[in-house]
Amino acid sequence: MNNIAVVIPNWNGKDTLGACLDSLLQQTLEHQIIVVENGSTDGSLEFLRQKYPQVQLVVNQKNLGFAGGVNSGIKHAIDEGCEFVALLNNDATVDKDWLKQLVSAITSNDHIGIVTSKIMSANKIHLDSTGDIYTIWGLPYPRGRGENVSNVYDKDTTVFGASGGASIYRVKMLQQIGLFDNDFFAYYEDVDISFRAQLADWKVTYQPKALVYHHIGATSSKIKGFTTYQTIKNLPWLLVKNVPRQYLGTVWPRFLLAHTLFIGRAILRGHGLYALKGLIASLEKLPKKLRERRLIQHSKPVTNEYIWQLMVHDLPPNAANLRKLRGVYWRLRGKR
Numbered sequence: 001m002n003n004i005a006v007v008i009p010n011w012n013g014k015d016t017l018g019a020c021l022d023s024l025l026q027q028t029l030e031h032q033i034i035v036v037e038n039g040s041t042d043g044s045l046e047f048l049r050q051k052y053p054q055v056q057l058v059v060n061q062k063n064l065g066f067a068g069g070v071n072s073g074i075k076h077a078i079d080e081g082c083e084f085v086a087l088l089n090n091d092a093t094v095d096k097d098w099l100k101q102l103v104s105a106i107t108s109n110d111h112i113g114i115v116t117s118k119i120m121s122a123n124k125i126h127l128d129s130t131g132d133i134y135t136i137w138g139l140p141y142p143r144g145r146g147e148n149v150s151n152v153y154d155k156d157t158t159v160f161g162a163s164g165g166a167s168i169y170r171v172k173m174l175q176q177i178g179l180f181d182n183d184f185f186a187y188y189e190d191v192d193i194s195f196r197a198q199l200a201d202w203k204v205t206y207q208p209k210a211l212v213y214h215h216i217g218a219t220s221s222k223i224k225g226f227t228t229y230q231t232i233k234n235l236p237w238l239l240v241k242n243v244p245r246q247y248l249g250t251v252w253p254r255f256l257l258a259h260t261l262f263i264g265r266a267i268l269r270g271h272g273l274y275a276l277k278g279l280i281a282s283l284e285k286l287p288k289k290l291r292e293r294r295l296i297q298h299s300k301p302v303t304n305e306y307i308w309q310l311m312v313h314d315l316p317p318n319a320a321n322l323r324k325l326r327g328v329y330w331r332l333r334g335k336r
Helices: 014-025 044-051 065-079 098-106 171-177 189-199 226-242 245-268 272-284 286-299 304-310 320-335
Strands: 004-010 032-038 056-060 084-088 092-094 112-121 127-129 132-134 140-142 166-170 203-214
Touching (some): 004 014, 032 044, 044 056, 098 112, 098 166, 098 203, 112 171, 166 171, 166 203, 171 189, 189 203, 189 226, 189 286, 189 304, 226 272, 245 304
Parallel strands (some): 032 056
Antiparallel strands (some): 084 166, 132 140
16 A cells, blocks of 8 residues: 555664664555664664665655654655555564554544554563553653563554654654654654544544564664653643643642653753753743643534543553652541
């Protein structure tokens, strides 16, 4: 099917890119491969031109991040007439039927806008993601992350969000809601686009037969403080843009507590400067995100109650410190 493209953003990923492309070249479903060369300095571009001449290249002169990078590839795919665009991290490999399973799922229902994969660690021991959740604390979390690989998540189901590292998107949906938010650069841009899809009444589903093996953190670990900066910067935008006003009074106070704790933990780890820069960057573009919010919320066809039901009414499973604080609060209330 020539109306399907797989977009791989690449920044200094030469060491893992070959295995990623080799797995795509073995797919059982016909497709185009588009690599977005995102300003690499490790010889990735020369490597691609020499070893993979069959791959289409979109070359950016500087690193536009995951969001800007994949947007470049998606636009190229749309210009090529593609109806579906899958995204894959350059440090991941896929089962030979990966794309076939994703396409089968997304074409099974016209209301499905995104389908995500069963993403495992490269050694196939632990899960990385089986779809994203979003909690009433304003915190997203990859479903199943860190758990041992098992059959617990082997049922296809609707989910709140999809991992941008290995999911397929319907072009018709993207043309309606817009592409990834370039301001996010990296981290939570996939939750943001999933949230916008849900608000526009597109469904997000999980296909457990679409198998992916991911070298977790292979890219982000190359830049000190990168995760801290992006997390502190992006999480407020995700909430501000997408949570319906009816529930801001519930979600926002919880989020402020969590966000403050994240900054405090960053300071203790010696990442206080990165956290401060992230906070400043977040505040600088807050007026822009509020303008975007008005457009998103004004045009949404779904009810606020529908979105509330999609959200998980608990903390993410990895939020140990917040759980302790909540436990203390509950005990104090019990004494009263």
